Amino acid sequence: MNAEPGAIVASWLAGFERAVASPAGSVPGLFRADSHWRDVLALTWSIQTVSGAEKIGDALSRHLAHAKPSGFTIDSQRTPPRHVTRAGTKAIEAIFRFQTAQGCGSGVVRLFPEANGDAPRAWTLLTALDQLSGFEDATGKARPRGEAYSRDFRGPNWLDLRNSSAQYTDRDPSVLVVGGGQAGLSIGARLTQLGVDTLIVDREPRVGDNWRKRYHALTLHNQVHVNHLPYMPFPPNWPVYIPKDKVANWFEAYVEAMELNYWTATEFRGATYDEKERRWTVPLERADGTKRTLHPRHIVLATGVSGIPNLPEIPTLRDFRGKVLHSSQYTDGESWKGVNAIVIGTGNSGHDIAQDLYSSGANVTLVQRSPTLIVNLEPSAQLPYALYDEGPPLEDCDLITLSVPLSLAWKSHQIFTERAKQLDQPLLDKLERIGFRLDFGKEGTGWQFKYLTRGGGYYFNVGCSDLIVEGKIGLAQYSDIEAFVAGGARLRSGKTIPAELVVLATGYKGQEVLVRKLFGEAVAERVGPIWGFGESQELRNMFVRTGQPGLWFIAGSFAQSRIYSKYLALQIKATEAGVLPTRN
Numbered sequence: 001m002n003a004e005p006g007a008i009v010a011s012w013l014a015g016f017e018r019a020v021a022s023p024a025g026s027v028p029g030l031f032r033a034d035s036h037w038r039d040v041l042a043l044t045w046s047i048q049t050v051s052g053a054e055k056i057g058d059a060l061s062r063h064l065a066h067a068k069p070s071g072f073t074i075d076s077q078r079t080p081p082r083h084v085t086r087a088g089t090k091a092i093e094a095i096f097r098f099q100t101a102q103g104c105g106s107g108v109v110r111l112f113p114e115a116n117g118d119a120p121r122a123w124t125l126l127t128a129l130d131q132l133s134g135f136e137d138a139t140g141k142a143r144p145r146g147e148a149y150s151r152d153f154r155g156p157n158w159l160d161l162r163n164s165s166a167q168y169t170d171r172d173p174s175v176l177v178v179g180g181g182q183a184g185l186s187i188g189a190r191l192t193q194l195g196v197d198t199l200i201v202d203r204e205p206r207v208g209d210n211w212r213k214r215y216h217a218l219t220l221h222n223q224v225h226v227n228h229l230p231y232m233p234f235p236p237n238w239p240v241y242i243p244k245d246k247v248a249n250w251f252e253a254y255v256e257a258m259e260l261n262y263w264t265a266t267e268f269r270g271a272t273y274d275e276k277e278r279r280w281t282v283p284l285e286r287a288d289g290t291k292r293t294l295h296p297r298h299i300v301l302a303t304g305v306s307g308i309p310n311l312p313e314i315p316t317l318r319d320f321r322g323k324v325l326h327s328s329q330y331t332d333g334e335s336w337k338g339v340n341a342i343v344i345g346t347g348n349s350g351h352d353i354a355q356d357l358y359s360s361g362a363n364v365t366l367v368q369r370s371p372t373l374i375v376n377l378e379p380s381a382q383l384p385y386a387l388y389d390e391g392p393p394l395e396d397c398d399l400i401t402l403s404v405p406l407s408l409a410w411k412s413h414q415i416f417t418e419r420a421k422q423l424d425q426p427l428l429d430k431l432e433r434i435g436f437r438l439d440f441g442k443e444g445t446g447w448q449f450k451y452l453t454r455g456g457g458y459y460f461n462v463g464c465s466d467l468i469v470e471g472k473i474g475l476a477q478y479s480d481i482e483a484f485v486a487g488g489a490r491l492r493s494g495k496t497i498p499a500e501l502v503v504l505a506t507g508y509k510g511q512e513v514l515v516r517k518l519f520g521e522a523v524a525e526r527v528g529p530i531w532g533f534g535e536s537q538e539l540r541n542m543f544v545r546t547g548q549p550g551l552w553f554i555a556g557s558f559a560q561s562r563i564y565s566k567y568l569a570l571q572i573k574a575t576e577a578g579v580l581p582t583r584n
C-alpha cells in the first residue's frame with residue numbers, strides 16, 4: 001500500500017479485465033472474502049449486491065457473455081485514486097470507466113491491503129451503466145441546436161411548441177409521473193432529457209406547493225450541497241439551509257427551465273393495465289374541469305414515502321370534544337393561538353408541529369408513544385454528508401455514494417450514530433432526565449436506517465427538544481394516558497391534560513397500501529412490499545422493474561432522487577427502445 005494509489009488500482013483493473021475476458025475462475029482471486037459487488041444496470045439490468053468472493057465470481061460469470069464488459073481504466077476526468085476511510089476502514093478508492101455491449105459505464109473500486117503483503121484485493125466494486133449506446137445524453141457539445149423552431153420564420157416558435165407539447169391534445173405521454181416533488185421532478189427531467197415523452201401530474205394547484213404548504217419556519221434539513229436536483233444545481237450564493245418557499249419557487253423555475261410537461265391540480269385516482277396493449281388507462285380530471293383519459297406505457301409513482309395517513313385506533317378519542325387533526329391536515333399554528341393542544345407522536349412531524357404551535361402562542365403537550373431517536377441538526381445530522389463538502393464534484397460524490405453496499409452503509413451509520421451521541425450528549429442527558437425515552441435505531445444504526453426501513457421514528461432537533469427540556473412544551477407518555485375525555489386527556493394519575501386540539505403525528509401507512517387503493521389487489525400482490533429491506537441488500541421495488549409491467553417507484557431524499565432517477569430513466573428508455581423487456 002506504499003505504492004502510488006493510481007498504480008495499484010491500474011494493476012487491479014488490468015487483472016480484472018483479464019479475468020472477465022477469460023473463462024470464469026480467476027475472478028474470485030481478485031476479491032477479498034468479505035467483499036461486495038454492487039451492479040447498477042451495467043451487467044445485470046437490475047440493482048443488486050452480491051457478497052463474498054466466490055459468489056461474486058459466480059454472479060459475474062452469469063452475466064459476462066451478454067454484457068461483454070471491457071476497457072476498465074481509471075477515469076482521468078474524475079477524482080483520482082486516493083486513500084480514504086470508509087465505514088471506519090482505510091482503503092484505496094478509485095473511479096474507473098468501462099464499456100459493455102449496451103453502453104458505457106462508471107464504477108468505483110475500493111482496494112484493501114492484504115496482511116501477508118499480497119497484492120491488494122477488492123473490498124467493494126460498483127459497476128454502473130452511465131449511457132445507453134445510441135441514446136447518449138444530449139448535453140454540452142451534444143446539446144440540441146434548436147433548428148426546429150429557429151429557422152422557419154412562419155412556423156411555430158419555441159413557446160408555441162412548448163405549449164402544445166404540454167397539452168397532449170393529439171397524443172399520449174409514454175410515461176406518466178404521479179407526484180411533482182423532488183422525486184417526480186428528478187425522474188421527469190431525466191426522462192425528458194433522454195427524449196422520453198413524459199407528463200408529471202400533481203394534485204396541488206401550484207408547482208412547489210408540497211413545500212410551500214409546510215410550516216412557516218421550515219428550512220431544509222440537509223445542507224445545500226447535497227440537495228441539488230439533476231442538471232441544474234442551486235446557485236452558489238444560496239443559503240446553506242434553503243427556506244421552504246425558496247425551494248418551492250425553484251421547483252417552478254426548474255419545471256420551466258427543464259421544459260417539463262406538468263399538470264397541476266390533477267389528482268391521480270387509479271389506473272388499469274391492458275396486458276395486450278401493454279399500456280395503462282388513466283382517467284384524469286384537470287383543474288379546469290376537463291376530463292382526459294391517457295394511455296401511457298409507464299406509470300412512475302413519485303407520491304412520497306408517506307402515502308396514506310396512519311390513524312391509530314384510540315377508542316376514547318370519540319369522547320374528545322375538540323378538534324382532531326392528522327399531521328398531514330395541519331397547516332399553520334396561527335389559528336391556534338392561546339389554545340391547549342396535545343400532539344401525539346415524537347417523530348419529525350410531531351416535534352415540528354409542537355414547536356410551530358408553541359411559537360404561535362398555544363399551550364402544547366407532546367405525547368410520546370415509543371422511544372425516539374433525537375439528533376441535533378448541526379453538526380450531528382450532517383455527519384453522513386461530509387463527503388459532499390470535501391471537494392470532489394457532485395457527480396463523483398453521487399457515484400461514490402452509490403458504490404457503498406448495504407453492509408458498509410450499516411457500519412458507517414453505526415459510527416455516525418455513536419459520534420452524534422457523543423456530540424449531543426448534554427441534550428440527550430437532559431431529555432432522559434425529564435422522562436423522554438431515547439432510541440438509537442437497530443444495532444445503533446441511527447436515523448438513516450429508520451428512514452430507509454420505516455420512514456420515521458426520529459427527530460432532527462431544530463429547537464423543540466430544547467423547549468421540552470426547558471418545560472416550555474409539556475411531555476407525557478402515551479402509556480400514562482388512561483382515556484381521552486371531553487376536555488383533554490385524563491392520565492392514570494388522575495390529572496387531566498386540558499386540550500381543544502389533538503394532532504395525530506402518527507405517520508403514514510406503507511406505499512403498498514396506496515398501491516392497493518390506486519391499482520387494486522392484483523397489482524398490489526404482483527408488486528409486493530415497497531421500500532425497506534427484505535432478503536436482498538437493496539430497497540424493495542424502488543427504482544427498478546417491479547412485478548407489474550409498466551409500474552415503477554421513486555421516492556426519497558433529494559440525493560436519492562437525483563442519483564436513482566438517472567438509472568430509473570435509463571431502464572425506461574431501454575424498455576422503450578426494445579433493449580430491455582418490460583418484465584423481470
Ligand SMILES: Cc1cc2nc3c(=O)[nH]c(=O)nc-3n(C[C@H](O)[C@H](O)[C@H](O)COP(=O)(O)OP(=O)(O)OC[C@H]3O[C@@H](n4cnc5c(N)ncnc54)[C@H](O)[C@@H]3O)c2cc1C
Pocket residue numbers: 178179180181182183184201202203204209210218219220221222223227266267268269302303304305348352554555556557558559
Ligand atoms: C422540515 C423538513 C425538512 C426536510 N429537509 C430535507 C432535506 O434537506 N433534504 C431532503 O432530501 N429531504 C428533506 N426532507 C424530506 C422531504 O420532505 C421528503 O423526503 C420529500 O418531500 C420526499 O420527496 P418526494 O418527491 O418523494 O415526495 P413529496 O415531496 O411528498 O411529493 C409528492 C407529491 O406527490 C403529490 N401526490 C401525491 N399523491 C398524488 C395523487 N394521487 N395524484 C396527484 N399527485 C399526488 C403530492 O401533492 C406531492 O406534491 C425534509 C422534510 C421536512 C419535513
